[in-house]
Amino acid sequence: xxxxxxxxxxxxxxxxxxxxxxxxxxxxxxxxxxxxxxxxxxxxxxxxxxxxxxxxxxxxxxxxxxxxxxxxxxxxxxxxxxxxxxxxxxxxxxxxxxxxxxxxxxxxxxxxxxxxxxxxxxxxxxxxxxxxxxxxxxxxxxxxxxxxxxxxxxxxxxxxxxxxxxxxxxxxxxxxxxxxxxxxxxxxxxxxxxxxxxxxxxxxxxxxxxxxxxxxxxxxxxxxxxxxxxxxxxxxxxxxxxxxxxxxxxxxxxxxxxxxxxxxxxxxxxxxxxxxxxxxxxx
Numbered sequence: 001x002x003x004x005x006x007x008x009x010x011x012x013x014x015x016x017x018x019x020x021x022x023x024x025x026x027x028x029x030x031x032x033x034x035x036x037x038x039x040x041x042x043x044x045x046x047x048x049x050x051x052x053x054x055x056x057x058x059x060x061x062x063x064x065x066x067x068x069x070x071x072x073x074x075x076x077x078x079x080x081x082x083x084x085x086x087x088x089x090x091x092x093x094x095x096x097x098x099x100x101x102x103x104x105x106x107x108x109x110x111x112x113x114x115x116x117x118x119x120x121x122x123x124x125x126x127x128x129x130x131x132x133x134x135x136x137x138x139x140x141x142x143x144x145x146x147x148x149x150x151x152x153x154x155x156x157x158x159x160x161x162x163x164x165x166x167x168x169x170x171x172x173x174x175x176x177x178x179x180x181x182x183x184x185x186x187x188x189x190x191x192x193x194x195x196x197x198x199x200x201x202x203x204x205x206x207x208x209x210x211x212x213x214x215x216x217x218x219x220x221x222x223x224x225x226x227x228x229x230x231x232x233x234x235x236x237x238x239x240x241x242x243x244x245x246x247x248x249x250x251x252x253x254x255x256x257x258x259x260x261x262x263x264x265x266x267x268x269x270x271x272x273x274x275x276x277x278x279x280x281x282x283x
Contacts, residue, residue, distance in 0.1 A: 058218035202259035
């Protein structure tokens with residue numbers, strides 16, 4: 001009955017618990033329960049390049065094609081094996097997205113103190129400000145968002161799965177926003193930038209990280225610091241391709257299916273889980 005504590009036989013109620021510590025469990029939200037009627041995705045082993053192999057050893061196009069072919073299965077697989085189990089991580093994220101929807105626009109959201117407080121907390125729950133980086137204090141964070149409000153608002157209403165999306169222009173604008181937003185004080189800005197923009201433009205910007213996005217696209221440890229434009233462009237183009245072929249907006253709903261771009265992210269995360277794909281090099 002526990003989603004992250006071994007396999008075992010299926011129970012009539014499905015996997016309704018998550019193990020949070022030794023001897024401690026909590027009920028999963030209704031949207032994350034693994035119903036026993038669903039069939040798990042077949043796990044296909046794939047060859048993983050060693051850290052000594054060149055960048056071209058990873059067939060990103062092949063991975064993108066397979067995500068497209070198995071999209072619905074992968075999204076369902078993510079629901080069964082959610083890797084983000086930090087206490088409050090989902091709840092803060094869901095509250096932030098819901099507040100953003102209520103407010104109606106990115107510009108209004110940036111000016112809304114409850115929203116920016118939720119966003120600041122959510123970023124911390126999502127690992128921003130841990131290890132070698134430091135998330136800007138809340139007032140500085142608000143000032144940086146306000147300084148970029150006009151440019152963020154230009155992208156409001158754009159959708160990653162729209163056939164009217166001017167991808168080259170949008171990806172160039174997003175790349176610059178990630179650079180200039182600077183909500184953390186370290187050289188690597190792509191993770192903090194995309195996660196911030198994801199909550200302001202949830203139907204346009206997928207959240208990116210080293211562990212899953214980086215593993216899928218074969219980022220090397222230094223890439224977020226030295227090759228931001230290259231890795232962001234490849235990732236965004238691939239997400240646009242997947243979105244155009246799969247209509248992820250139709251799967252938005254309960255649990256972690258909070259937006260079109262989170263559904264895309266869920267599929268990529270599940271692909272890495274199913275195929276045992278891990279980050280390259282030392283992270």
